[in-house]
Amino acid sequence: MFKFWKNLSVVKKLYVVVGGMALLIAIELGTLVFALSTLSSVRAFVGGEGLWSKAQKNAIHSLSSYIFTKEQHYYDDFHKYMQIPLGDRKARLELMKPNPDLNEVRAGFIQGEIHPDDIPGVIRMLQRFGHISYIQRAVVAWTHADEKLKVLIQKAEELRVIFSKNNVDQEQVRKILAEIDVLNEQLTAYETEFSSVLGEGSRWLENILMMLLVLAVITIEGTGLFLTFSFAKGLNRSLLELNHATREIGQGNLGITVPVHSQDELGQLAQSINKMSHDLDVNISQRLLAENANQVKTLFLANMSHEIRTPLGIILGMTDILKDPQVSDEEKRKYLDVMESTGHNLARLINDILDITKVEAGHLEVEFTGVHMDAFIEELNSMMHVKALKTGSMLRFEVLASVRNLVIATDRNRLKQILVNLINNALKFTHDGTVQVTVGAIHDEMFFEVSDTGIGIPLEQQGKLFQNFFQVDASSTRQYEGTGLGLVLSKKLAKSLGGDVILKRSAPGEGSVFRLTIPQREIAKAEKPAVKTPQEVEAMTEQLRGLDVLVVDDSEDNQVLIEHYLKKRGVLCEFANDGTVALQKTVDKEFDVILMDMQMPRMDGYQATRELRERGYKGPIVALTAHAMKEDRERCINVGCNDYLTKPIESEKLYETLIHLTQVQTQRNTLAKAK
Structure with a gap:
């Protein structure tokens, strides 16, 4: 009371x-x-x-x-x-x-x-x-x-x-x-x-x-x-305190705090004076930080420009070389491999930027499934072994007995993303040395230690490792490329999985040890994921032969790329440059699947999909878009799309989506005939 x-x-x-x-x-x-x-x-x-x-x-x-x-x-x-x-x-x-x-x-x-x-x-x-x-x-x-x-x-x-x-x-x-x-x-x-x-x-x-x-x-x-x-006592006390505080602030004492005894107008006035004093103090301090922030921003933009322009320059240069008729087939193959690797690096850079944005906006999605650790580590070893060979370093995996045949509940893709970042960093800063990944478990926690014999990190720089865009060497003459996003993204992803990433130890010339920990959420039973052979993949994609697909995209380059992927598997293709043309084509002909670009002139994919559903079109529609956020997927599904693919399009993902949708559609048709 x-x-x-x-x-x-x-x-x-x-x-x-x-x-x-x-x-x-x-x-x-x-x-x-x-x-x-x-x-x-x-x-x-x-x-x-x-x-x-x-x-x-x-x-x-x-x-x-x-x-x-x-x-x-x-x-x-x-x-x-x-x-x-x-x-x-x-x-x-x-x-x-x-x-x-x-x-x-x-x-x-x-x-x-x-x-x-x-x-x-x-x-x-x-x-x-x-x-x-x-x-x-x-x-x-x-x-x-x-x-x-x-x-x-x-x-x-x-x-x-x-x-x-x-x-x-x-x-x-x-x-x-x-x-x-x-x-x-x-x-x-x-x-x-x-x-x-x-x-x-x-x-x-x-x-x-x-x-x-x-x-x-x-x-x-x-x-x-x-x-x-x-009432009189409280009023008199508050007025005296407010008068004293305003006099002190006027004399420059910004550390003064007015006692807040209540939430009435006098209490709110005291809070406002306290906030004003604090804001003034903070603003004065921020004046000094603003110049430093601008410098960091300038360095980041310069670094990001370099990191994006460098692979783009390589891809464009290799493209120009490939146009030369004197280039041999062997050289073309070598240049194409370089372009592919560079393109993957550029895509990974963009994905890192998007992931950082998702994490900070609270939109990062994690999907916990059963992960068989033996198969996961084998896959990771195979994937990173090639990179290790290119750097001239030795990559070793040590799996302790406590995690063999272990199945845990975690997000497989996010866990792999963290470990790939940590191993890539270790390989990048290690020349003719050794990178070792140790996997084990203590109590209810799994750990992954990535140790290297590389250049190490100075003690004064170690406290800044997990800050956005931080790099040990940010000078224009720095030897090692990178955006400064990898470690901070890895730490945020680990937090989303319920774990953490820390620098266990490091010293210049002695290498570094990073430690990833995640909760050991066990699953009673889970089958080891089967790895499909090339013959099995070929047999699956054989189901696509003869499929009739309408590709709706305003980009001729995308049309050429998708046509190449589909005709390679015997798929019949027709094309429409916008939603209006697509609607007309569906009147004249019934397609098995429609691949719908969502951003087009005249009529975009959202409106075209909505009108197709209103007209009674029952076939599968797959959204194609460069927008890769969670809300973009939900928007596509809400207007009537059956599935969602992001650009740049991966052929394997495209094939899997088409096979799945055609199987579902076949089952529906069978049930409809049975009824």
């Missing part, structure tokens, strides 16, 4: 103080009104008892006069006076029912000559406080008195019968008169008890109401003083 009060806005605190006082005053007034109305009801109840008692005495007096004079009007007066207690009796009996008729109750009290304005209060009092002992005792006395009145009426009737006879039995008259005197004494006792009990109850109620009024006054005054004092 105290925390809630502190965090209220200043305006709301004022509302609470004023509103609380108003509420308490209203409660006090309500208590006073309740006290007055209750005491007024008691007064009316006591007044009704007085009328009841007076009527009873007058009735007995009239009955006595009737006995001595034998005159009828005295007997009539007796019954007239008796109507008052009889009316009260009728009201009492009705109120004792579970669901009383209040109109009957009012009629009874009016007959008892209670003032109409007092009747509602008397009814409320009897209903609300009927369980209180004082009221219960008064009602009991009232009930007993009503029973005696009933006997009195019977005696009066007996006298009337006696006096109606010619011979009056005086002895009987005297006997009845004595009984009437006894009844009068009993009624007087009940009336006295009724008045005494109500008097006690009135004094008790008066004390209770007085205590309530005193308590209400004390509560109002105490609460008002507390709220006012608390």
